[in-house]
Amino acid sequence: MTVHFIGAGPGAVDLLTLRARDLIAASPVCLYAGTYVAPEMLELCPDGTRKIDTANLTLAEIVEEMVAAHRAGLDVARLASGDLSVFSALAEQCRRLAAAGVPYDLCPGVPAYAAAAAALGRELTVPTVAQTVTLTRISALATPMPDGEGLAELGRSAGTLVLHLSVHRIDEVVAQLVGVYGPDCPAAVVARATQPGEIVLRGRLDALPAAVHEAGIRMAAVVIVGPALAAEQFPDSHLYSHARCRP
Numbered sequence: 001m002t003v004h005f006i007g008a009g010p011g012a013v014d015l016l017t018l019r020a021r022d023l024i025a026a027s028p029v030c031l032y033a034g035t036y037v038a039p040e041m042l043e044l045c046p047d048g049t050r051k052i053d054t055a056n057l058t059l060a061e062i063v064e065e066m067v068a069a070h071r072a073g074l075d076v077a078r079l080a081s082g083d084l085s086v087f088s089a090l091a092e093q094c095r096r097l098a099a100a101g102v103p104y105d106l107c108p109g110v111p112a113y114a115a116a117a118a119a120l121g122r123e124l125t126v127p128t129v130a131q132t133v134t135l136t137r138i139s140a141l142a143t144p145m146p147d148g149e150g151l152a153e154l155g156r157s158a159g160t161l162v163l164h165l166s167v168h169r170i171d172e173v174v175a176q177l178v179g180v181y182g183p184d185c186p187a188a189v190v191a192r193a194t195q196p197g198e199i200v201l202r203g204r205l206d207a208l209p210a211a212v213h214e215a216g217i218r219m220a221a222v223v224i225v226g227p228a229l230a231a232e233q234f235p236d237s238h239l240y241s242h243a244r245c246r247p
Contacts, residue, residue, distance in 0.1 A: 126228040
């Protein structure tokens, strides 16, 4: 039997991929992060599914549940918010499943930063303004960041900076970025993107902390900083230019 790691997207059930929907519907065991995964998503599970909220479980307990399901001959739908490729705690789970001889596969999902950009109605890469998107976080109350990956260092690229798992330290984030991007750099926070309680804040970078505190945002939010968020005067992309050579 197989553990199916599934990117559950930013929250809206209709943003699940068709593959994700089918895997959930076919798995008699479902592990999900209750803090982020919408209860409506669990309605896709088949009748009798063993549903396990992993929000308060340790890594060892989560893996134990998946190994036990495998030994019982049951497929597992392991739901993670957003996409599996970033900040999903996927690597350590896969490492332990491999050691236990449990097969697994990965089903991608809509990432949180993409849902946030959609809520803002903005492209994060704009011709001659920003062509690089950096996905990162801060180290407070979490695993330490590797050397060379501090906010000030990453911000020097002057591209679009996207921070996950960091809104609870928004004062610290802005304090580190103001010196790199400038106090009037366009910035935004999108909380619970695509969900009924979605909150969108946008404005100057130096005004972001006050807006976040006033809105009471503490989690499930993406912080985005960079000139692409307010770019208006820029050349058209070469992709659709009449000057581009076409077959």
